[in-house]
Amino acid sequence: MPRYLRETAELNLYRNKNTIKILVGLIAILxxxxxxxxxxxxxxxxxxxxxxxxxxxxxxxxxxxxxxxxxxxxxxxxxxxxxxxxxxxxxxxxxxxxxxxxxxxxxxxxxxxxxxxxxxxxxxxxxxxxxxxxxxxxxxxxxxxxxxxxxxxxxSDLLRQLSYYPFIQLSTILLFGALAYLAFSFSRTAEQNRIWVGLAKETAHQLGTPLSSLMAWLEYLRADERTRQHEALPEMAKDLEKLHMITERFSNIGSVPILEHNSVPEMVQNSVTYLQKRISTKVKITISSVGNDLRAQLNPHLFSWVIENLIKNAVDAMSGIGTIDIRIAPASNNTVHIDITDNGKGISKANIKKVFEPGFTTKKRGWGLGLTLAKRIIEHYHGGRIYVKHSEPSAGTTFRIVLRA
Ligand SMILES: Nc1ncnc2c1ncn2[C@@H]1O[C@H](COP(=O)(O)OP(=O)(O)O)[C@@H](O)[C@H]1O
Ligand SMILES: [Mg+2]
Incomplete structure (x- = not known):
């Protein structure tokens, strides 16, 4: 059973969205x-x-x-x-x-x-x-x-007018309702955006201070005769690097990110290299790309976050062993497709629509935010698209990212 985290009244309402929609529709018809x-x-x-x-x-x-x-x-x-x-x-x-x-x-x-x-x-x-x-x-x-x-x-004219009256009245109400709904959902989206961006900015900001302090301490230890050879230092440096990357991501999603002309296969390769060390060796990741100079306007910090999320999900969908196949290819309308295919447990038809919704997860320890974030990064910051291209329960899943070349 899929589950939404933080089962507050709010989220229950969110989950019952369709039931509420049907109910409102029925009442309107009545x-x-x-x-x-x-x-x-x-x-x-x-x-x-x-x-x-x-x-x-x-x-x-x-x-x-x-x-x-x-x-x-x-x-x-x-x-x-x-x-x-x-x-x-x-x-x-x-x-x-x-x-x-x-x-x-x-x-x-x-x-x-x-x-x-x-x-x-x-x-x-x-x-x-x-x-x-x-x-x-x-x-x-x-x-x-x-x-x-x-x-x-x-x-009489009066009677003739009266027979049109409900249609005029109902269409006026309908128009007004549609406008009110649009205004409402627009302001709600704006509010959600502010929360996303504000939280990310704040996180990056708060991490910044202890992080630069830790870097200074690391330099201090490296300079000191007694500690410079210590085996813990390179490990600490790596972890600091990782923390730095996280801060970079949060600060990028909290501001208007700078897009640079980047090679897509190279970016994907970097993320995979980074991840491969952290996941089981029984999961084989292959990258193939058609055409050798596939470039797109990308923000490296945010894009690697997306690839990481997709690969982590693919790994989670397998029981420790399997293959992940990443294909990068040019497509019509001057776009680049990135297809990430796994042979994991797949997604049921009913859930395919929901996987990008915030809070949707089928995992015991999941937050259900990975794909929400990925969608936001691809669509909002890069003007691209991301969707489930294909998925079959117990056979595997393909996610597709479409980027403007
Ligand atoms: N490659 C995949 N194979 C099967 N299910 C997937 C895959 N990717 C995502 N899902 C489903 O989508 C849900 C939401 O994913 P995500 O937003 O990353 O949140 P989380 O990973 O925290 O559960 C997952 O719980 C899982 O059910
Ligand atoms: Mg995830």
Whole structure:
């Protein structure tokens, strides 16, 4: 079972990131569905009301026709017929041809008759698809049907706006949410960067003082007659050299590192030579390079740190015995590939995605920071890429580094 170190609440949250993402996604979908559904519900109720309103309008016209000229119809005319100031309506005869009467349409007053009728015809065609027209029946005094007319209508602007409303609202929220998320993750990344860099700088700084003091002491011992031959001196010198290298690395990652034009095979060879003395002789490391002058812009201190981390991981993946094969080759787009292949235990499919995450480790004593650091050095400081090119459980793993040549 892979494990994340320092199982604080924070890291637990981090580990459950995917579960949280899925949950947030589901809730978001639920909100969208509910609000669209509810809005639709309201729109349908209002539609029903507008239908009733137009129906009343039609009945009022019938009523006025029936009453003839003798009754006082001002109330009905004012309140019901003219009272409709929101729903666009057009009157049409039996065959659906406009009679010329309409309400609440955006039509200029002094339009020639023919043009007006054509406009109304077009409008009717649209209204027909939106709502069923309502019949107005004219009867004579004997209560026989004389002729019929149709009231075509559109829903009011308000209602039409209301039906788009949830989409406008939801996309505004979505846009805002995306912006907020971006701003948040940007500031979080900036914060993480500050911690990385600050910690590294501080470490280099703190190591610096005792280190230069130790060097002075070493010189003192070398100069003294009684101690200059002591066998411990060369060993101490080596360890000081190593401490110096570590300080150099931390100080480089804590500042903008200087990149130099370096031979990639040479740099790799140096790291391997250094490491070979410190690992089991049963692990064979081979380096092969295609093309003899493969150069890249590199910071030697940081780059050797990466190679070291990858080789150490490869060694850890073996049970004491195995081979590590490093291939350096030019590739398209003016890049250099460095493939580091081991025949260790491999990485499971599920874990391949996670190995670069800070704190991810499968080792009892691991910190899970080696690959995080390697990724940062390659991508952040060198503008390159690093990824698991291939891995098969119990067969081996290949990590690839891509550098700009
Ligand atoms: N060459 C490899 N073969 C198999 N597993 C690997 C290899 N390199 C890395 N891993 C996996 O990735 C994890 C993270 O590596 P790393 O970031 O260096 O942290 P650590 O070495 O402290 O565990 C390791 O614990 C291991 O599971
Ligand atoms: Mg490691």
């Amino acid at each position: 909100i969208v569905v509910v609000s669209v559904y509810y809005n639709n519900f309201i729109v349908n109720i209002l539609k029903e009301r507008e239908h009733e309103r137009v129906d009343m309008f039609a009945r009022a016209i019938e009523f006025m026709a029936e009453q003839g000229d003798n009754a006082n119809l001002t109330f009905i005319n004012e309140q019901i017929v003219r009272g409709n100031t929101t729903i666009p309506v057009i009157l049409a005869d039996q065959s659906g041809e406009p009679t010329g009467a309409y309400l609440n349409l955006d039509i200029p007053d002094n339009l020639p008759e023919a043009e007006l009728l054509q406009l109304l015809r077009d409008e009717i065609a649209q209204m027909r698809t939106a709502n069923e027209p309502i019949q107005v029946v004219y009867r004579n005094t004997a209560n026989q049907v004389e002729y019929v007319e149709w009231v075509f209508y559109h829903n």
